[in-house]
Amino acid sequence: MNRTKTYLSKTVEELKPSGIRRFFDLAAGMEGVISLGVGEPDFVTPWSVREAAILSLEQGYTSYTANAGLMELREEIASYMQKSFGVSYSAQKEITVTVGASQALDIALRAILDPGDEVIVVEPSFVSYVPLVALAGGVPVQVQTLKEFGFKIQPEQLEKAITERTKAIMLCSPNNPTGTMLSKSELENIAQIAEKYDLLVLSDEIYAELAYEGEYTSFAAISGMRKRTILISGFSKGFAMTGWRLGFVCAPEAISQAMLKIHQYAMMCAPTMAQFAALEALKTGRTDVEEMKKSYRRRRNYFVQSLNELGLTCHVPGGAFYAFPSIESTGLSSEEFAEKLLLAEKVAVVPGNIFGESGEGHVRCSYATSMEQLQEAIKRIGRFLERRQKA
Ligand code: PLP
Numbered sequence: 001m002n003r004t005k006t007y008l009s010k011t012v013e014e015l016k017p018s019g020i021r022r023f024f025d026l027a028a029g030m031e032g033v034i035s036l037g038v039g040e041p042d043f044v045t046p047w048s049v050r051e052a053a054i055l056s057l058e059q060g061y062t063s064y065t066a067n068a069g070l071m072e073l074r075e076e077i078a079s080y081m082q083k084s085f086g087v088s089y090s091a092q093k094e095i096t097v098t099v100g101a102s103q104a105l106d107i108a109l110r111a112i113l114d115p116g117d118e119v120i121v122v123e124p125s126f127v128s129y130v131p132l133v134a135l136a137g138g139v140p141v142q143v144q145t146l147k148e149f150g151f152k153i154q155p156e157q158l159e160k161a162i163t164e165r166t167k168a169i170m171l172c173s174p175n176n177p178t179g180t181m182l183s184k185s186e187l188e189n190i191a192q193i194a195e196k197y198d199l200l201v202l203s204d205e206i207y208a209e210l211a212y213e214g215e216y217t218s219f220a221a222i223s224g225m226r227k228r229t230i231l232i233s234g235f236s237k238g239f240a241m242t243g244w245r246l247g248f249v250c251a252p253e254a255i256s257q258a259m260l261k262i263h264q265y266a267m268m269c270a271p272t273m274a275q276f277a278a279l280e281a282l283k284t285g286r287t288d289v290e291e292m293k294k295s296y297r298r299r300r301n302y303f304v305q306s307l308n309e310l311g312l313t314c315h316v317p318g319g320a321f322y323a324f325p326s327i328e329s330t331g332l333s334s335e336e337f338a339e340k341l342l343l344a345e346k347v348a349v350v351p352g353n354i355f356g357e358s359g360e361g362h363v364r365c366s367y368a369t370s371m372e373q374l375q376e377a378i379k380r381i382g383r384f385l386e387r388r389q390k391a
Contacts, residue, residue: 011134018127019354023338027348034377036365037348039176039322041240045277046288049239052280053273061272067264069097069248070275076282077248085208085218087226089250096260097248097270097278101206101234102128103263104249108202108230109136111258118165119202122153124324124355124362126176126204139165144358147326150315151178151358155189162193168200168230169193171219174207177355177364178324179300179317184217191222200255202230206247207320209238209289212297216319220250227252230259237320238289239281244274296321296367299374303367306378310385321368324352328361330388338363344387345380 006013020037027033044050068074074091081087089095098104105128109119115137121129123142133140143161145151158169171190173182182190194201203219220229234247247270249259263269300317307314307325314325327337334351341347352359367374 011137015131015134020127020350023342023348023350026339027342030342030346033342033346033348034369034373034380035348036367036369036377037350038368039366040242040368041237041292041321042368042370043240043292045239045241045244046281046285048284048288049241049277049281053244053277056273056276061276063272065097065269065272065275067269068095068260069270070272070279073097073275073279073282076279077250080282081218081231081250085216085221087218087220087231087250090253093253094256095248095250096256096263097246097275098234098263099247099267099270100236100245101204101232101247103267104232104234104247105129105132105202105204106136107259107262107266108232108249108251108255109133109138110262111255112167112200112230113138116165117167118163119167120158120161120169121356122169122171123357124151124175124177124352124359125170126172127354129170130356133170138167141166142356144356145178145180146358147315147362151175151180151324152182152186153190155193158190158193162197162199166197166199168202170202170204172204172207173219174211174317174319176207176320177322177350177352177359178315179320179322180315181211181213181216181318183214184222187217187219187222191219191225191228194228195224200228200230201225202232205231205233206237208233210293210296210321211319212293212300213316213318230255235278235281238292239278239285240288240292241274241277241281244271244277246270246274246278299367299369299371302371303365303374303378306374307365307381310378310382312381312385321366323365323367324359324362325365326362330385334360334363341381341384345384347377347380347384
């Protein structure tokens with residue numbers, strides 16, 4: 001036989017590499033760049049949390065933990081979920097500690113999907129949702145939100161996308177990249193649809209700690225939804241712990257035990273010292289989280305108002321640390337805007353189309369950077385726009 005053999009899986013071959021990388025690589029080769037590109041806190045993990053990890057090493061806790069994670073940590077997570085969000089999960093049976101929210105998303109999808117099952121992905125969405133659904137054998141069905149509705153999904157849109165094969169809806173509130181946060185009544189509307197069509201909801205609540213407007217509602221806290229929810233969360237964003245790679249997933253026992261099967265074969269357990277750090281974060285880190293949150297809120301207020309004053313219209317994001325302004329007035333595509341801004345003024349933003357078609361005409365700016373940098377970025381963006389108007 002003479003055909004060239006390809007060793008790669010078709011699914012993997014068909015996956016597009018994340019478009020964010022191209023911009024990071026471009027920016028990495030330049031000096032003096034202000035990066036509004038990276039989706040992570042600019043704060044270092046609180047000292048008490050780092051110290052707890054160091055202590056765990058000094059005490060020689062260097063072996064595996066239980067597959068689902070340290071029992072003490074799971075108990076602390078259960079009590080945190082109860083106190084902060086009013087949802088109750090069994091530490092023994094319904095909580096798994098994972099390697100970031102990323103792994104939680106992966107095992108959640110793999111635990112529920114058979115080949116060809118459809119998952120509704122509310123768009124613009126975090127870059128990994130669509131590839132993870134495909135890797136789990138599912139079919140992602142993207143539903144586009146509109147800026148006219150502040151990027152909030154409308155129940156009719158959801159209903160239209162449902163077919164016989166639909167198994168779950170993926171939600172993220174507060175959202176990456178739009179910062180949009182859904183209110184309790186908006187979540188209730190989605191809950192009605194989940195109930196009507198007997199669907200699961202994968203609720204990515206990684207930004208739950210960073211909610212600035214009104215009270216945050218967990219999807220699992222909506223009446224009747226606990227049994228339909230796979231709640232994904234973690235320490236990366238709220239607790240400024242991206243590098244520790246620690247997240248968790250809560251779900252009803254049967255789903256939780258299915259996820260644990262995958263986790264035990266594919267991962268064994270999350271890193272032990274990171275688990276000790278997370279335990280401390282929950283016990284004593286809340287004051288730091290509150291301080292960080294106050295700081296993000298100040299920056300959001302300044303940055304979003306400044307973008308609007310420059311003519312880049314931007315809704316006020318209810319949470320997370322992203323602004324998602326429209327750049328349509330410039331006549332540029334989101335990729336052109338990001339590239340030209342970077343080359344002309346050394347400000348790195350992420351083109352909105354990377355998060356799905358509905359992100360076109362927008363760019364994602366992370367305001368998790370110092371006020372001075374934000375002020376300088378606004379000055380540079382202003383100069384960029386002025387020059388384009390004159391040209
Ligand atoms: N979910 C969303 C919406 C995110 O924005 C991110 C990171 O950017 C993740 C999940 C992944 O989080 P982790 O670092 O805990 O894997």
